[in-house]
Amino acid sequence: MNPEINIAQYITYVFAAFSLASALMVITAKNPVQAALALVLTFFLSAGIWLTLEAEFLAITLVLVYVGAVMVLFLFVVMMLDINMAQLRAGFIRYLPIGLLVAVLLAVLLIMVVGPAHFGLEQFAAPTRHAADYSNVRELGRVMYTVYVYPFEIASVILLVAIIAAIALTLRRRPDTKRQDPTQQIAVKRADRMRVVDMKAEAKK
Amino acid sequence: MFEDMQTVYIWIVLAPLIGAIIAGLFGKVVGRTGAHIAAIAGVAIAFILSLYVFKDIVIDGAQAFNGAVYTWLVSDGVRFEVGFLIDSLSAMMMVVVTFVSLMVHIYTIGYMKDDDGYQRFFSYIALFTFSMLMLVMSNNFLQLFFGWEAVGLVSYLLIGFWYKKPTAIYANLKAFLVNRVGDFGFLLGIAAVLMYFGSLDYATVFNNVDKVNNLTMSIIPNQDWSVITVICILLFIGAMGKSAQIPLHVWLPDSMEGPTPISALIHAATMVTAGIYMVARMSPLFELSTTALSFVMVIGATTALFMGMLGLVQNDIKRVIAYSTLSQLGYMTVALGASAYGAAVFHLMTHAFFKALLFLGAGAVIIAMHHEQDMRKMGGLRKYLPITWFTSMIGSLALIGTPGFAGFFSKDSIIEAVGHSTIPGASYAYFAVLAGVFITALYSFRLYFMVFHGKERMDEHTRSHLHEPSWVVTLPLILLAIPSVVIGYLYVDSMAFGNFFGDAIFVLPQHDVLGEVAKMFAGASSIAWAMMLHSVFTLPFWLAASGVATAWFLYMKRPDIPAVIQQRFSLIYTILINKYGFDRFNEIVFAGGSRAIGKICWRYFDVKLIDTFVINGSAKTVGWVSLILRRMQTGYLYTYAFAMIVGLCGLLLIFVYPLK
Amino acid sequence: MSFEIPDVMPALPEIFILSMACIILVVDLFLSKTSRGASYMLSQATLIIAVLITVATFSEASVLSFSDTFVRDGIADVLKIAVYIATFMVFLYAKDYLKDRGLFKGEFYTLGLFAVLGMMILISAHNFLTIYLGLELLSLSLYAMVALHRDSIQASEAAMKYFVLGAIASGMLLYGMSMIYGITGSLDLAVISANAANVSDNIVLIFGIVFLLIGVAFKLGAVPFHMWVPDVYQGAPTAVTIFIGSAPKLAAFAMLMRLLMDGLGSVSAQWQDILILLVLLSLAVGNIVAIAQVNIKRMLAYSTISHIGFLMLGVVAGTEEGVSASMFYAITYTLMSLGGFAMIILLSRKGFEAEKLADFKGLNQRSPWYAFLMLILMFSMAGVPPFLGFWAKLSVLSAVISVDLVWLAVASVIFSIIGAFYYLRVIKIMYFDKAESSEPIHCSKDMSLLISVNAFAVLLIGLFPGGLLSLCLNVVSAS
Numbered sequence A: 001m002n003p004e005i006n007i008a009q010y011i012t013y014v015f016a017a018f019s020l021a022s023a024l025m026v027i028t029a030k031n032p033v034q035a036a037l038a039l040v041l042t043f044f045l046s047a048g049i050w051l052t053l054e055a056e057f058l059a060i061t062l063v064l065v066y067v068g069a070v071m072v073l074f075l076f077v078v079m080m081l082d083i084n085m086a087q088l089r090a091g092f093i094r095y096l097p098i099g100l101l102v103a104v105l106l107a108v109l110l111i112m113v114v115g116p117a118h119f120g121l122e123q124f125a126a127p128t129r130h131a132a133d134y135s136n137v138r139e140l141g142r143v144m145y146t147v148y149v150y151p152f153e154i155a156s157v158i159l160l161v162a163i164i165a166a167i168a169l170t171l172r173r174r175p176d177t178k179r180q181d182p183t184q185q186i187a188v189k190r191a192d193r194m195r196v197v198d199m200k201a202e203a204k205k
Numbered sequence B: 001m002f003e004d005m006q007t008v009y010i011w012i013v014l015a016p017l018i019g020a021i022i023a024g025l026f027g028k029v030v031g032r033t034g035a036h037i038a039a040i041a042g043v044a045i046a047f048i049l050s051l052y053v054f055k056d057i058v059i060d061g062a063q064a065f066n067g068a069v070y071t072w073l074v075s076d077g078v079r080f081e082v083g084f085l086i087d088s089l090s091a092m093m094m095v096v097v098t099f100v101s102l103m104v105h106i107y108t109i110g111y112m113k114d115d116d117g118y119q120r121f122f123s124y125i126a127l128f129t130f131s132m133l134m135l136v137m138s139n140n141f142l143q144l145f146f147g148w149e150a151v152g153l154v155s156y157l158l159i160g161f162w163y164k165k166p167t168a169i170y171a172n173l174k175a176f177l178v179n180r181v182g183d184f185g186f187l188l189g190i191a192a193v194l195m196y197f198g199s200l201d202y203a204t205v206f207n208n209v210d211k212v213n214n215l216t217m218s219i220i221p222n223q224d225w226s227v228i229t230v231i232c233i234l235l236f237i238g239a240m241g242k243s244a245q246i247p248l249h250v251w252l253p254d255s256m257e258g259p260t261p262i263s264a265l266i267h268a269a270t271m272v273t274a275g276i277y278m279v280a281r282m283s284p285l286f287e288l289s290t291t292a293l294s295f296v297m298v299i300g301a302t303t304a305l306f307m308g309m310l311g312l313v314q315n316d317i318k319r320v321i322a323y324s325t326l327s328q329l330g331y332m333t334v335a336l337g338a339s340a341y342g343a344a345v346f347h348l349m350t351h352a353f354f355k356a357l358l359f360l361g362a363g364a365v366i367i368a369m370h371h372e373q374d375m376r377k378m379g380g381l382r383k384y385l386p387i388t389w390f391t392s393m394i395g396s397l398a399l400i401g402t403p404g405f406a407g408f409f410s411k412d413s414i415i416e417a418v419g420h421s422t423i424p425g426a427s428y429a430y431f432a433v434l435a436g437v438f439i440t441a442l443y444s445f446r447l448y449f450m451v452f453h454g455k456e457r458m459d460e461h462t463r464s465h466l467h468e469p470s471w472v473v474t475l476p477l478i479l480l481a482i483p484s485v486v487i488g489y490l491y492v493d494s495m496a497f498g499n500f501f502g503d504a505i506f507v508l509p510q511h512d513v514l515g516e517v518a519k520m521f522a523g524a525s526s527i528a529w530a531m532m533l534h535s536v537f538t539l540p541f542w543l544a545a546s547g548v549a550t551a552w553f554l555y556m557k558r559p560d561i562p563a564v565i566q567q568r569f570s571l572i573y574t575i576l577i578n579k580y581g582f583d584r585f586n587e588i589v590f591a592g593g594s595r596a597i598g599k600i601c602w603r604y605f606d607v608k609l610i611d612t613f614v615i616n617g618s619a620k621t622v623g624w625v626s627l628i629l630r631r632m633q634t635g636y637l638y639t640y641a642f643a644m645i646v647g648l649c650g651l652l653l654i655f656v657y658p659l660k
Numbered sequence C: 001m002s003f004e005i006p007d008v009m010p011a012l013p014e015i016f017i018l019s020m021a022c023i024i025l026v027v028d029l030f031l032s033k034t035s036r037g038a039s040y041m042l043s044q045a046t047l048i049i050a051v052l053i054t055v056a057t058f059s060e061a062s063v064l065s066f067s068d069t070f071v072r073d074g075i076a077d078v079l080k081i082a083v084y085i086a087t088f089m090v091f092l093y094a095k096d097y098l099k100d101r102g103l104f105k106g107e108f109y110t111l112g113l114f115a116v117l118g119m120m121i122l123i124s125a126h127n128f129l130t131i132y133l134g135l136e137l138l139s140l141s142l143y144a145m146v147a148l149h150r151d152s153i154q155a156s157e158a159a160m161k162y163f164v165l166g167a168i169a170s171g172m173l174l175y176g177m178s179m180i181y182g183i184t185g186s187l188d189l190a191v192i193s194a195n196a197a198n199v200s201d202n203i204v205l206i207f208g209i210v211f212l213l214i215g216v217a218f219k220l221g222a223v224p225f226h227m228w229v230p231d232v233y234q235g236a237p238t239a240v241t242i243f244i245g246s247a248p249k250l251a252a253f254a255m256l257m258r259l260l261m262d263g264l265g266s267v268s269a270q271w272q273d274i275l276i277l278l279v280l281l282s283l284a285v286g287n288i289v290a291i292a293q294v295n296i297k298r299m300l301a302y303s304t305i306s307h308i309g310f311l312m313l314g315v316v317a318g319t320e321e322g323v324s325a326s327m328f329y330a331i332t333y334t335l336m337s338l339g340g341f342a343m344i345i346l347l348s349r350k351g352f353e354a355e356k357l358a359d360f361k362g363l364n365q366r367s368p369w370y371a372f373l374m375l376i377l378m379f380s381m382a383g384v385p386p387f388l389g390f391w392a393k394l395s396v397l398s399a400v401i402s403v404d405l406v407w408l409a410v411a412s413v414i415f416s417i418i419g420a421f422y423y424l425r426v427i428k429i430m431y432f433d434k435a436e437s438s439e440p441i442h443c444s445k446d447m448s449l450l451i452s453v454n455a456f457a458v459l460l461i462g463l464f465p466g467g468l469l470s471l472c473l474n475v476v477s478a479s
Helices: A007-028 A032-052 A056-080 A085-113 A136-145 A149-170 A182-186 B005-025 B027-059 B088-111 B118-137 B141-159 B166-197 B202-207 B209-213 B227-242 B251-257 B260-269 B271-281 B290-310 B317-337 B341-368 B386-400 B406-420 B426-452 B460-465 B471-497 B513-520 B527-535 B539-557 B561-568 B570-577 B579-632 B637-659 C009-029 C037-056 C074-100 C106-123 C128-146 C153-184 C189-196 C202-220 C228-235 C238-244 C247-263 C265-291 C296-317 C320-347 C368-382 C388-402 C406-432 C445-463 C466-478
Strands: B065-075 B078-086 C063-065 C070-072
Touching: A007 A032, A032 A056, A056 A136, A085 B637, A085 C202, A136 A149, A149 C009, A149 C106, A149 C128, B005 B027, B005 B065, B005 B078, B005 B088, B005 B118, B027 B088, B027 B118, B065 C466, B078 B088, B078 B118, B078 B141, B088 B118, B088 B260, B088 B271, B088 B341, B088 B471, B118 B141, B118 B260, B118 B271, B141 B166, B141 B227, B141 B251, B141 B260, B141 B271, B166 B202, B166 B227, B166 B251, B202 B209, B209 B227, B227 B271, B227 B290, B251 B260, B251 B317, B260 B271, B260 B317, B260 B341, B271 B317, B271 B341, B290 B317, B290 B426, B290 B579, B317 B341, B317 B406, B317 B426, B341 B386, B341 B406, B341 B471, B386 B406, B386 B426, B386 B471, B386 B539, B406 B426, B406 B471, B406 B513, B406 B527, B406 B539, B426 B539, B471 B513, B471 B527, B539 B561, B561 B570, B570 B579, B579 C265, B637 C153, B637 C202, B637 C265, C009 C037, C009 C063, C009 C070, C009 C106, C037 C074, C037 C106, C070 C074, C074 C106, C074 C238, C074 C247, C074 C320, C074 C445, C074 C466, C106 C128, C106 C238, C106 C247, C128 C153, C128 C202, C128 C238, C128 C247, C153 C189, C153 C202, C153 C228, C189 C247, C189 C265, C202 C247, C202 C265, C202 C296, C228 C238, C228 C296, C238 C247, C238 C320, C247 C265, C247 C296, C247 C320, C265 C296, C265 C406, C296 C320, C296 C388, C296 C406, C320 C368, C320 C388, C320 C445, C320 C466, C368 C388, C368 C406, C368 C445, C388 C406, C388 C445
Parallel strands: none
Antiparallel strands: B065 B078, C063 C070
8 A cells, every 4th residue: 555645635535435426416316405415415525625635715615605505595496496307207217328328438538538547646746735824815815816817807707797697687577566656655636536526415315 | 193193093993983883783873864974974084084194104204104003812922913004005095995985975875865774884884994994904914804804794795785685685695605715715825824924914924035935835746836826826816706806706796786885885996906905915925926926917817808898798887887897907907917016006096086986976877767777778868967977977088098087097007017017928918908998998988878978768757857966976976086087197106106105015126017117208207297198109099099989989870780790799799798608607517516515415414424313312312411410400408418428429539549 | 926017908908898898787777768779879889999999009919918818919909800890780780670579678788798808808818717718708698698588488498508508518628628737737828838749648638639629619619519509599589699600700710729729739730630520520510401401590500510610621720821711711701691690680570580591582572682682692601702702711721732631621622512502592592482472671771781781891802802811811920
């Protein structure tokens, strides 16, 4: 056994193995809520891998953004929709053989290239560990606002476009919406609402 | 006045083009008046600017301009450009073209006033002016070819202008096919130039003639031909088509089916002389090949004599003038063959004026006669159409070479030059041009007497409506009559015998026949006067006079004699009336033969081989594959995503896996 | 750490478009329905001023800024100007169509301008990051524009397909980028180019290139990553189709050129074969399947695919001549495609989409002028001389032949001859079939004028291609 492998590396492999398993659950789970929850788990495990890779800030951001915001929203949507699983499953079974074939083929091809033969320590030396007081938040901030200021600005524009697109595609002003208009209510005159009718008294016969 | 002459040149060609576009594309919007104003304004601008260029180049003696205006494309080191070469030769051509064109434009207002295609017509003739200017102003073969084809195109369009008339369509097709033969030779000539000189630029080609001069090529094995001779003859075949030389002349008489202004502008004054202009422009090449010059001379002489004779038996007023044009083009060609390029171009100019005048005069007669073209139904029109009569008389006198008139100087220069030429075929040509003088005088005055004098043979209804056409018709006649009289006297010294053309035309010392002729008049202060005084003692003058006298005798004094002659010499008459059988020959051999070959090809190659096997077979296969591929486009998202993944796997398998 | 404030002047056009897009976004909120035209006018003015700014600061020299993530050179300027003009034409062509269908909203213009910004970023990219972000900005705007017609099921479906497939493609693009980053150690295109030549491990390089090319191929619509093209072209409102089918092709060409020439130019032998395969598949599928189409929007979609094949052909050559030929092709294709889709818009009316080939029947009887314009466009697309399309094809073919790939040129010509069939069929339908509808064609004056100018530009530049050809060659060889 390679003596350089230490405890942190074991943890990485454990996280990796579990995240693969939970990712598989995402696409195989019968219940869509279960699938969504499996996805949450996958995110957590990925965050764990990132932590061991010294990307603490990104790991925490992943949990905050994807788990805390995106997936919760997604769960709400899944719970509110009525999805007919049997129908989906029928298609799944039908295309399974050919799908599996291609998936396996792709996996083999990927592993062939992205394996230790091309990305092992012989090709790429292990990166040196940073000192304990190294803050990757500060480093990130520094390059983001200096070297990568242009991509950063573009990213912000992309977010703006996403907002515009979301509003443009979903906001509907219904013509039949009933609403109060206070100015109109205040400006009302007696004559608008009430009519004094002059009439003769009617005697009972 | 103008800082940059280049701008002037560009506007000279653009102005008629803009006029053509306005009249053609926006004809409905601008109306009839708008169309003719636009076209005439365009041509008038071109004319005025051309005059300015003429003054600049010829009178002030400015340096000739040779340069590219726009580089169209560079391919394999050969530049294809739009460029102008403006020297005294092209400046003169520009003035002639724009002047005659302007006259014809004005005339057209009157001639076409009742026609539905009024705007279309103006658009075409303005477009023609543009194309012709591009042709004469070009400084390279490609643009020359563009102009060549463009004037040809407009010519076909205009011959078939009355496209509902079957004869017009037939004439149109004939002109197109015959010109294809000429153009084929021309294109081969240009290709040969490109092959041996590596350039299409005039200046580059002319500067390199020495390198190519002694080269030979063998098209048939063991048969060495001089490259220059082959190039010259090929180019001249192009000129034969455009300038209607035997045997490619057959389209010109039929082209008279087009409206008369067109006959004047395109089929007499300008387009048909493009071949003459081109050969004169190519003088540095032609000078090097005596064989080619002899060929040119013999063809020209044959055309000059035999086509003139056909004019004697025609009764259609326009056809007589058409044959006369053929004959005069023959004169110019003879002059080219004799290396008397100056005289050829000089005759081109004088001919442009008086022949346009004659055609427009004929047109005026035709309008007055309500589109009757048969001379046998005319006569005595002198008193009804005084202006037309007078101007036509001037035109006829100029044509036959009456001393003092324009045609005299140019034609006599040619005859004298041919007389001094020593290349093979010169004596035949000398005989032909001399005999041609008599013939010319005879048919010209036959026409003149039959139309304007003698008995009034038209019917009563036509006679009662006879009157001089409006001023738009007569004004061009008068304006054309003036140069028909004076232009020869003014320019004979410089153009035919002087140094008018400078470097534009190149003549070898041993070929300088015009120089020899000029020696005859050495000592005279003005060659023009000397020629006139001398003419009374020469053969051409008496031949022309006897031609007029014969015409007078046969058609005025004894109108019964022509019928007798016709009977007595019926064989000759039949030959002449059948135009030596050229049309019949073409009809049977070329048209019939190609139809037969076409039929065979169609039946065996097209139907059997290509249609059933190649086309239908491959079309079926393509359609079948197409349907299958279309099925794959299911419309389902997962199919598409799956296709992408399969595509990815495919690419990885093909490109990454083998490296493993 | 020392940091130099970057020079923002080269990015002036980008900054201007961004500011104006935001201003229009805000202004539009305060406009009533009747004065919506103001957003349109503002957008058009923005594009015109952007042309002026770019022309005024035009320079063939290449300038880097923002820590080398941004480049401005002659190619970028010419392509950007083409993008502005194309978008200007799209907005004009689209105006009446949008009004008739209740889509005349400010969002169309703001999203359009953001898409333009995305294209500009792509065109001026000098870093993997900027390429990716520019692509996303462009794509996101386009997804939203396709879906803008919310009540149309077809449009929503098309948007959905476009979005999902686009996400897959950009995932692959990112993966490829990360691979190449892994072995070259940089995101900067110039550094990548320098390092890639010394990479010992070719497998990873090619692996990365395959993924990278899939991302580009998807954006361009090259086979086999073309499936979205016909569905989106057909499903989207024609006003959006004309946009997708025109200006973004210029940006996609820029992306292809930046990635392959600027970034991987030193290892061109590695990607040439992959590109050749994509070219052949695109030419084959595009031309053959187009024949079976009855919907003209779909037909033009397949025609796009085949044109993309030709466009990539120049880059295959990998020479300056080839790249400039491709650039010329991209610009001319944009012009022809604008005209073609504009004719569809022209024939459509309120409540009627002229999508079928049959809708063009007997157009000559209804309006000889428009039939003539369409004739010019179709001839040009088919590559008949002397129209513009002929020169575009000729220049890419000569570029390919000059690198001794004669067989490829011959194959391309064969496919384009097959392709000529369906263009000529349109002409046949217009001129020789009897009209089914005798309804006169209404359209506003500005549209009629622009469509005429459009078609005549195709004819005139075809007659005088020298200027544009030499402009492309000059800017390519200067950078």
